Amino acid sequence: DAGVIQSPRHEVTEMGQEVTLRCKPISGHNSLFWYRQTMMRGLELLIYFNNNVPIDDSGMPEDRFSAKMPNASFSTLKIQPSEPRDSAVYFCASSPREAPDTQYFGPGTRLTVL
Amino acid sequence: SQKIEQNSEALNIQEGKTATLTCNYTNYSPAYLQWYRQDPGRGPVFLLLIRENEKEKRKERLKVTFDTTLKQSLFHITASQPADSATYLCALLNQAGTALIFGKGTTLSVSS
Numbered sequence: 001d002a003g004v005i006q007s008p009r010h011e012v013t014e015m016g017q018e019v020t021l022r023c024k025p026i027s028g029h030n031s032l033f034w035y036r037q038t039m040m041r042g043l044e045l046l047i048y049f050n051n052n053v054p055i056d057d058s059g060m061p062e063d064r065f066s067a068k069m070p071n072a073s074f075s076t077l078k079i080q081p082s083e084p085r086d087s088a089v090y091f092c093a094s095s096p097r098e099a100p101d102t103q104y105f106g107p108g109t110r111l112t113v114l
Numbered sequence: 115s116q117k118i119e120q121n122s123e124a125l126n127i128q129e130g131k132t133a134t135l136t137c138n139y140t141n142y143s144p145a146y147l148q149w150y151r152q153d154p155g156r157g158p159v160f161l162l163l164i165r166e167n168e169k170e171k172r173k174e175r176l177k178v179t180f181d182t183t184l185k186q187s188l189f190h191i192t193a194s195q196p197a198d199s200a201t202y203l204c205a206l207l208n209q210a211g212t213a214l215i216f217g218k219g220t221t222l223s224v225s226s
Contacts, residue, residue, distance in 0.1 A: 004157075033213070042218035043158070043203065056212045091157050101146065101207075103214065105157030 002026070004106035006092050012112045018080040021109045024073055025094030033103060034067055034077050035091040043091070049075065082113045116142050118206055120217040127194055129226045135189040137204035137217055144206040147180055147187050152201045152219065161202075162189075194224045 005024040013019055025032050034046040047057040049069045060067070064083070069075040079086055089110050093103040121136045137147070146165045150158035164171045164180045164187065171178050177190040191198050201221045205214040 043216040045213045045215075048213055056210075059213075093157070101148070101163055102160050103158075105159070107155075108157050 004092055004094055004104055006090075006106040006109050008109060009107065010110045010112075012114065013082055014114050015083055016081045017113075018078065019082045019086075019111060019113075021077040021090050021092075021111070023075045023077070023092030023106060025075070025092070026096070026104055027073065028096060029094035029104070030072070030097045031095040031100060032069060032075050033093040033095075034075070035093065035105075037089045037091060037108070038087075046077070079111075082111075084113045087111055087113050116140075116206070116208060116215055118204065118215055118217040120202075120204060120220045122220050123218070124221045124223070126223045126225065129195060129224055131194055133191040133194045133198070133222055133224070135202050135204075135220045135222065137187040137189070139185050139206055142209045143182060144208075145211065146207055147178075148205045148214065149176075149178060149187075149189050150203040150205060150216075152203060158203055158216075191222075194222075196224050196226050198222060199224050 007022045030051050032049040035043050037043045046059045047067045048055050052069045067077045089108045091105050091108045093105045095103045117140045119138045127133050148163045149161045151161055152158040162173055162178050164178045166182055175192045179188045201219040203219045204217045208215050
């Protein structure tokens with residue numbers, strides 16, 4: 001079975017540019033999470049969707065960040081404009097309805113903003 | 115605010131020994147606690163979940179304890195192997211019950 005799929009795996013961009021990260025959750029999972037991981041702050045939840053609806057976006061750092069989930073099989077995290085302090089590894093995770101406590105993580109997108 | 119601490123950033127042990135990792139939390143009582151493994155360049159992988167009414171849980175060579183009085187979980191790997199070398203993260207359900215809060219992790223190195 002395919003796990004959570006994220007693209008791109010690596011992204012290098014310049015400050016001020018728009019960045020879009022993509023995630024395809026595991027088929028049949030109804031919850032989706034976006035996390036950011038840095039050495040300083042560890043793994044932090046940015047936003048959580050349930051049945052495609054954003055439930056908790058209190059972790060989104062500021063208005064430059066936005067996330068969408070137009071359908072059950074696709075989500076995007078957009079940063080506009082990007083800043084060097086946004087450099088991090090961004091993970092998407094999903095969980096199934098029958099085991100909502102267990103999260104399955106994707107491989108991550110390593111973002112570098114110059 | 116809810117806070118999680120994994121006491122050691124790094125732990126080095128010899129193959130065959132038992133590795134013990136610690137996770138402490140403050141300011142609230144989570145319904146459950148989880149442990150994840152993360153290898154370099156990869157996402158975390160779920161290992162075990164232990165609920166507040168469970169004292170101990172085992173899975174193969176892994177054992178997790180949960181002491182709600184001490185606000186602490188211990189994660190043990192018995193008969194450790196070099197393949198167990200990775201970063202181990204503990205995670206707690208937040209007070210609102212909506213999301214996981216992760217510790218920064220302990221990097222375990224098992225030498226042969």
